[in-house]
Amino acid sequence: MSLLHFFKKQLQSLSTKHHQDSSMQSLSHDLTANFKHIQSLFSYAPDFTYKSFMSKSGSHCMLLFLDNLVDQEKLNNQILKPLQYDINQVNKDAIPFDRIEEKNKISDLENALLTGNSVLLEEGQTNALIFSTQNFPLRSISEPKTESTLKGSQQGFIESIGKNIALIRRYLPNRQLMIKSYSVGKRAPTQVALIFLHDVANPEIIAEVEDRIQQIQVDSIINTGELIEYIEDHPSSVFPQILQTERPDAVASHLLQGRFAILVDHSPYSLVAPMTFFNFFSVIDDYSNRWMTTTFFRFLRYWGFFIATSLPAFYIATLTFSYEILPVDLLFSIGESRIQVPFHPLIEALIMEVSSVTINIASARLTAPVGQTVGIVGGVILGQAAVQAGIVSNIMVIVIAITTLSTFIIPNTDVSSSVQIIRFPMMIIASLFGFTGISIGYMIIAALIINMESFGVSFGNPVSPIHLHEWKDLMIRFPNWKIHERPVSADTVQAQRDGNSRQSGDQ
């Protein structure tokens, strides 16, 4: 047994050693040997392409690259043409190309090729030149799909981290905008960038995030959503603690408030933290609408949250336990609509609620024309037929419809999905304990929110603990020139946001 183990270990160390050897090797003077070596690393890569040519100075050169990852035009016009016809020496300074590196480790060259660079080998040289010729298949910048806006900018992030950083920088051309870059993932390293305003964001929070990002040990990060699970404080909570947005203007606004953002290469979403529960109820459009309108909208959103979590629960509680709180006339009209329905209100609500959530989830993945059909068949026809068949009551259909609509008034999709989940336990607890159950249900939700901390900031800020001056941007949005401080919930080192823009004289 132990002998076998020993051999296995030997074998393992041998194979890793061999692997290490082949990739840690440096280039030799022999061009053909170098090329053979690299080609052996890419033996099953049909897109591995090379061009062998004589430079004007007369030395034998080889240009290696992965097809379709590089810009062919740059390759031809800025590398091959000058080398073959214009310049007499092959070195970094002579070639008219903006980004050239010199490397001699085979492993470096391998990585460079895999990320879209081209490699130039020359006879008799132990250094290879690496040209940044990346040209990934990318879509152009388009308007954000999930966060459409009426008045804001129509640019959304795309799948390239470089372009995304440029989009943010356009809003914040400031020296203090710091971008720290990490590579996460062992097998397929993904570039992750942590962005913050150096003189505003709290250095302790930044250090904590940095630590969490560096601790990640994973094959690869495909999307920002995956990254969230590795760095958030409470992965088992229903509520999102980190905002995902695809709007550069939203990110810029949050950065100015003292939060930090994380961009992941290949993902059109950016992460923003530390967020509090109440931050999820405001959107960037709020600041460009008139403040009274925004205030009204915000009240509606909080009301929507309340209705979406508990309207079916209230209905069930009233019908099962406390029908005496309804005036007799109202009670009669509800009774009349329920007269044919054979089920307990909870069953009735569950039937409707499950179908409504099903339609909702189904239509999110369908193309627009099919989605409409699903909406009409699922919502209108099914609802009407269910009432006529006497399976559910009219009033229950109204209750569920209002609940569903209220779910969508919550601007953040993560929060509205968690509300959809919370609704079910609320209905069950209401059917067991009536209003007492609903009250306890809310207490549990509140306790869970209050017990949470996101990057050292209480998730219940600014309502519990109360920070009164932050209420200027809670339900009532004060005019922008009245909000002088950055939010406490962002825990910034620089609290003042602006000066006095409107002197009292000119009103």
Place this chain on the structure above:
Amino acid sequence: MQKYAYNQISLMQYIFLLYKTQLGIGVFTLPRIVAEDVGHDGWISILLGYMLSNIVSILVIKLMEKHPDQTLYEILPCFFGKWVGNLINIILILFTLIGASIVIFGIISIVQVWSMPKSHQFVLMLLFLVPVYLVTKQGVRNMSNYAQFVFLFTMWQPLLIMSTIYDAEILNFLPIFSEGIPHVLEGVRGTLFSFMGFEMSFFLYPFLKDKKHAIRGVIIANTLCLNILLSVTLICFSKFSQEEILDFIWPTLNLLKTIQTPVLERLEIPFLSFYLPVVLISVVTYLYISLLGITTLTKKSNHIPYLWIVLLAWTILSIFYTPSINTLGIVSDWWTEASIYIVFYFSVFLWGYSLIYHRWQKRGLG
């Protein structure tokens, strides 16, 4: 000795935690109790009870100012030596624990009577213990955050009570001092149960960040509490005759029963349900303070094992023993009696003792 620094609370958190601890099931019964003890002059007794609580609160804070980083549990062994000090500590632990138990069993019985007559006490106990556990396990800061949330969540309730003020009868209050001032003074005793909770500053003071304003904090909390108690009593007295109030066990709920709107009637049922958070805050605070005492005595740092023991004990007790309303009344009378000795007499004594103790120590050092 900054061992409470990690869990510091701001003045606002301190005020709301005290205020919400004070408000408990006392609000429901107070109008009847003062009507029984004093009659229609009862509201004056409440005012006097308020003043008394304020005086004692100030003494408590003055005492605590000399020991800013210690709770009462740590001060007592210093004052009286290990044995006597710890004996008093055990009495305090029992006092707070019984306080918490009275409140939770009391609210269960009220809920049973008013909205859930068919549910067994045990089931309701299990239900209520979930939020109690969630809040208590996290310590003082989250408890006070929670108190703030409850304050905001229940802000509509005082307004609802105020809205019952239509057709009030001023003549109900006349003549003032009809049965003499001594009679009014005697009634103060009964009102103290409703103000109970300010003595938590004995234990919460070390957690307070801004210790300069502690006295202001306690007085604000007392005043907020007085505001509710006095307005409830005044409205009850102005709407019901004295004979009527004596018939009600919980006059405040009967008061709400009179509201009728086009959409909702019998508002006392939702009111009672949404008053639960307020009551459970009292449970949580008393419970936590007694657990704090136990951890101090046993020199442990984690209170959660003890929390589980208490919750388990309550659950088991609720299966086998259902206290009647009368029993609860008698027990809470005893508790009030004990609290008068422990909170009022003892704090005054302690304050005097501390003056002598510090003088004596100074002399000893000199």
